Amino acid sequence: xxxxxxxxxxxxxxxxxxxxxxxxxxxxxxxxxxxxxxxxxxxxxxxxxxxxxxxxxxxxxxxxxxxxxxxxxxxxxxxxxxxxxxxxxxxxxxxxxxxxxxxxxx
Amino acid sequence: xxxxxxxxxxxxxxxxxxxxxxxxxxxxxxxxxxxxxxxxxxxxxxxxxxxxxxxxxxxxxxxxxxxxxxxxxxxxxxxxxxxxxxxxxxxxxxxxxxxxxxxxxxxxxxxxxxxxxxxxxxxxxxxxxxxxxxxxxxxxxxxxxxxxxxxxxxxxxxxxxxxxxxxxxxxxxxxxxxxxxxxxxxxxxxxxxxxxxxxxxxxxxxxxxxxxxxxxxxxxxxxxxxxxxxxxxxxxxxxxxxxxxxxxxxxxxxxxxxxxxxxxxxxxxxxxxxxxxxxxxxxxxxxxxxxxxxxxxxxxxxxxxxxxxxxxxxxxxxxxxxxxxxxxxxxxxxxxxxxxxxxxxxxxxxxxxxxxxxxxx
Numbered sequence: 001x002x003x004x005x006x007x008x009x010x011x012x013x014x015x016x017x018x019x020x021x022x023x024x025x026x027x028x029x030x031x032x033x034x035x036x037x038x039x040x041x042x043x044x045x046x047x048x049x050x051x052x053x054x055x056x057x058x059x060x061x062x063x064x065x066x067x068x069x070x071x072x073x074x075x076x077x078x079x080x081x082x083x084x085x086x087x088x089x090x091x092x093x094x095x096x097x098x099x100x101x102x103x104x105x106x
Numbered sequence: 107x108x109x110x111x112x113x114x115x116x117x118x119x120x121x122x123x124x125x126x127x128x129x130x131x132x133x134x135x136x137x138x139x140x141x142x143x144x145x146x147x148x149x150x151x152x153x154x155x156x157x158x159x160x161x162x163x164x165x166x167x168x169x170x171x172x173x174x175x176x177x178x179x180x181x182x183x184x185x186x187x188x189x190x191x192x193x194x195x196x197x198x199x200x201x202x203x204x205x206x207x208x209x210x211x212x213x214x215x216x217x218x219x220x221x222x223x224x225x226x227x228x229x230x231x232x233x234x235x236x237x238x239x240x241x242x243x244x245x246x247x248x249x250x251x252x253x254x255x256x257x258x259x260x261x262x263x264x265x266x267x268x269x270x271x272x273x274x275x276x277x278x279x280x281x282x283x284x285x286x287x288x289x290x291x292x293x294x295x296x297x298x299x300x301x302x303x304x305x306x307x308x309x310x311x312x313x314x315x316x317x318x319x320x321x322x323x324x325x326x327x328x329x330x331x332x333x334x335x336x337x338x339x340x341x342x343x344x345x346x347x348x349x350x351x352x353x354x355x356x357x358x359x360x361x362x363x364x365x366x367x368x369x370x371x372x373x374x375x376x377x378x379x380x381x382x383x384x385x386x387x388x389x390x391x392x393x394x395x396x397x398x399x400x401x402x403x404x405x406x407x408x409x410x411x412x413x414x415x416x417x418x419x420x421x422x423x424x425x426x427x428x429x430x431x432x433x434x435x436x437x438x439x440x441x442x443x444x445x446x447x448x449x450x451x452x453x454x455x456x457x458x459x460x461x462x463x464x465x466x467x
Contacts, residue, residue, distance in 0.1 A: 031360055045143070051150035054351045055431045057384050066139040071384050071431055075150050079143035088140075093375075093382045094430075095362045096244045 027051045028058075031095045039103040045081040046102065050074050057093040062086065065104065068093075161344050162325045165356050171240050171312055177255060177305045179312070183292045187310025189463045190303060195278060197268035199224070204261070204307065207233040210460035213399030214314055219407030224269040230372065232407035235400055238393050240312035243361040247389045247405045248375050258307040259300060272300050279303070284466030316357075316395035317455030324452070332452045339449025342442055347419065349446075351432050358394035358453070364430040365389075367423015370406050376428075386428035398454045412450055416443045 025047040027034040031054075040046065050056050050072045059068040064084030072078060082088060082104045092098035173179045190196060191204045202224070207216045214235045216222075221229035231247050239245075245257040261267040262275065279285050279298050286298065293302040321340075323331035332340075343349045354360050363375040365387040376385040389405040403409045409418060420443065422435045438446070 031354075031362075045141075049148060049150065057382060059382055060140070064139070067142050068382055069142065069145075070382075072145070073431060075147050076145050077148040078145040081141035081143070083140060093379050093385055094364065094388075095360060096249060097361060 025049055026100070028056050028092070028098065031092075031098060033090075033098055033100040035100060037101045037103065039105060040082060041105050042083065042085050043081065044104075045079045047077055047079050048072070049077045054094075056095065056098070058090060059093055060088050060090045060102075062088040062090075065102075158341065161340075164354070165321070165325050167318070167322055167325075167356050168241075171315060173240070173309070173312055174253075177308060179309055180292065182288075183306050183309045184313050185310075185463075186288050186292050187306035187308070189288070189465060190307050191310050192463055193465055195282070195465075196262055196270060196275060197224070198270045198274070202268050204258075207261070207267075208236045210314075210457070213237065213396045213457075215400050217401070219402050221267075223267040224265065227266065229266060231405050232402070234392060235396070236311050236314050237316050237396055238357045239314065241357050244390065248377060249363060249390055250378050254308040254311055255301075255304040258304045258311070275303070276300065282466050288466065316393075316453075317457050319395070319453050319455040321449075321452040322455075333448060335445045335448040336452045337449075338442075339445035339447070342438075342446055343449055346442070347416075347436055347438060347446060348432060349419070352391040353394055359391045362391050363388040364391060364432070365426070365428040366404075366419070367425065367429045367433050368404055368406060368408060368418070369424050370408070372406065374405070383428055384430070387426070388428065388430075394450060394453050396454050396457065397450050399457070412447045413443070416446050 024035070024038050024040070026038070027049050029051045031052065038046065048058050048069060051074070053074055055071045055073050057069065057071055060066055064086060065082050065088045067080050069078050069080070082102060085104050085106045088102040088104060090100045090102055171179070194200050194203045194206075196203055207221045207223075208214050209216055214237050216233045218233065220231055221233040223229050234247065239254055242254060245251040245254060246260070251257045251260055259272065262270050263272055276298060279289075289296075289298045289302060289306075292306065296302050320331045321336075324337075343353075352360060352362055352364055363379075363385060365374070365384065366389075368387070370387065372389075373386055375388040375390075376382065379385040397412070401410060401412075403412070403415050404418075409415050416438070419433075420436045420438045422433050423429060
């Protein structure tokens with residue numbers, strides 16, 4: 001399935017697989033994002049995996065890249081593809097200490 | 107937080123979604139938004155519950171109070187903040203201070219179901235304690251204020267609470283001769299202004315820390331510090347009763363927001379995070395230090411005793427879409443409920459009485 005997701009990312013972005021080696025997975029163990037900041041290109045995706053023991057609710061209100069994963073239970077994995085360039089603030093609605101920045105480049 | 111809703115919708119007919127169907131299943135997309143793929147299940151290799159020593163280590167008290175870099179501690183600033191905190195002249199009527207609702211005699215709350223504000227009118231929510239506010243990530247039951255400094259100015263100006271216009275307060279403080287040198291000493295370049303008032307009050311509040319409780323002595327190795335019932339309660343707290351999913355760490359909170367199924371119409375956090383279903387009726391998880399001094403409980407003060415609180419969690423509360431996925435009937439026995447209450451009682455210290463300050467005139 002991960003290979004399929006990677007393949008999808010290639011189709012979405014039209015980029016080489018090499019560039020998508022940065023197709024990052026963000027984990028959430030211990031009520032913390034695995035990265036505080038990541039940089040991706042427009043059209044690429046991030047995989048949000050809840051490897052924690054409690055549900056999380058990852059979302060963003062950053063203009064052009066709004067999304068809301070809703071309640072994501074432990075063991076759930078969801079890809080988010082960012083369409084617009086810019087800085088995206090991603091937080092967990094449930095756990096306000098969980099914050100990260102996704103820098104989406106052209 | 108922007109007021110815009112960003113609920114999911116399925117976008118049919120776009121080229122992007124057409125690709126998405128083939129790979130992700132049904133792609134979900136809000137207008138002008140990022141593309142959310144179908145959620146998959148993955149093996150995350152969950153470990154079994156940790157041993158008791160590892161658990162205890164997660165609850166060890168910090169050695170130092172945490173002060174922000176942009177508002178560092180000085181004894182003079184905290185002393186000025188204490189005078190301001192207890193000074194009733196910060197309210198328009200000169201009858202209420204911060205301490206009216208957050209009194210050291212009631213575990214730095216007020217012992218009432220809901221607060222009482224300007225004109226003796228009841229407020230909508232229970233007055234939260236300020237104990238351990240130094241470690242707070244976000245403030246108010248609904249998280250609408252990001253720092254303790256901003257929080258300090260909220261109730262002063264709120265028409266329902268102290269009802270004091272900030273400009274009028276600046277004039278009043280400036281008219282009290284003995285305040286001027288105190289502000290000048292702590293804030294030599296700034297003097298009396300809203301930012302320095304807030305900085306002083308917040309600094310004092312950060313010095314209000316829960317005392318060493320029997321639980322702390324047990325965590326640090328004194329096996330006789332708490333009873334066997336309390337030890338069983340601690341294990342239940344971290345396992346079957348799932349309390350530690352939210353009430354975690356030495357202050358027993360992760361400052362998260364959860365709808366715990368209380369039958370209240372109050373929309374809570376969703377006023378500031380619209381469009382996120384789980385934020386409806388969600389309130390910030392309070393810490394549990396000095397808990398026996400802080401009844402009644404919950405954001406609406408609706409539960410009088412810890413026994414009632416445990417019964418609420420055991421039953422699971424109102425089943426509605428916004429209710430936390432962690433809330434479900436627990437099947438606790440009478441003994442287990444009793445053990446949990448005995449454990450919670452070990453979080454209360456012998457608080458040192460707080461001396462009232464002498465006010466500037």
